[in-house]
Amino acid sequence: MSELTGKTALITGSTSGIGRATARSLAARGASVVVTGRNAARGAEVVARIEADGGTARFIAADLTDQEDVARLAREAGDVDILVNNAAGASFGLSADITTEQYDAMLDGNVRAVYALTAALAPRMAERGSGSVINVSSGAAVMGDVYNAVYAATKGAVNALTRSWAAEYGPSGVRVNSVAPGPVYTSAPVEYLDLYIPLIPLRRVARPQDVSEVIAFLAGPGGSYVNGAVIPVDGGLTAVEPPKSPAAAA
C-alpha cells in the first residue's frame, strides 16, 4: 500500500510540464490518475508512461475554455479525491494590445474552469468527508510586471478562490491549497527562463518535479493540516529583494 492507494486524482493540463510531472508523482504514490488536456496523442504518451512505471491512468480529452467540455470532464472523471487545477493559458502583451479573445481565453481557462471543476467535484468530496484540491497559481499573482496583467489577474483570482474554498469546504474535511511556482523549465524558451537565475536565491530555474513533489505532499497525509495556504515554490524569488549588484547575483 502506498500513501495514495485507493484515491483517484484528476490533474488538468497533465499532457505536459508540471501537470505531467504531477500525474507521475501521484501515480507513483498509488493514486489512480485521470490525465486531461486537449492533445490526445500526448495524453496517451503520459498514460503509457505511468502504466510502464506500474501505475494506473486514463485520459479524458477536454478544452477547459469550453464550458460543455468542463462539465463533461467532471462527469466522466467520476468520484475524484484529489483535484489538481493545473492547466492555464497565457497570452503576454501590453494591456492595450491584448484582444478580447485572448482576455476571454485566459479568464475562461484559468479561472472559470477552475471554478466549475471545483464546484462540481469538491461537494462530492465533502459528502465523503475528505479530499484535496490543489490549485496551481504563480508568483505572477504577487509581483507586478509589464506584459502579463491578465495572466497575473487570473492567478490572483486562483489565490482568492483557494482561501474562500478553504473556508467553504474545510469543515467537511476537504483541504484547498495553492502552489505558486516561479520560473519552471516547461514550454517557455530556456533563454527567457534563465534570465531569472540571478534573481532567484537558489540560483536555478525549477524542474517540473520540484513543483509536483510539493503538490504530492499537499495531496498526501503529510499535508493533512494544511488548508487555505498559497505556497511559493520559487527558490525564494518572491521572498527576497533582488540582488543590488551583478556581483551579489553571482
Ligand SMILES: NC(=O)c1ccc[n+]([C@@H]2O[C@H](COP(=O)([O-])OP(=O)(O)OC[C@H]3O[C@@H](n4cnc5c(N)ncnc54)[C@H](OP(=O)(O)O)[C@@H]3O)[C@@H](O)[C@H]2O)c1
Ligand atoms: N512554467 C512556468 O514557468 C510556470 C510558472 C508559474 C506558474 N506556472 C503555472 O503552472 C501551470 C502549468 O504550467 P506549465 O508550464 O507546466 O504548462 P505547459 O507545459 O505549457 O502545459 C500546459 C498544460 O495545460 C494544458 N492546457 C492549456 N490550455 C488548455 C485548455 N484550454 N484546455 C485544456 N488544457 C489546456 C495543456 O494541455 P494540451 O496542450 O494537451 O491542451 C498542457 O498540458 C499553469 O497553471 C501555469 O500558469 C508555470
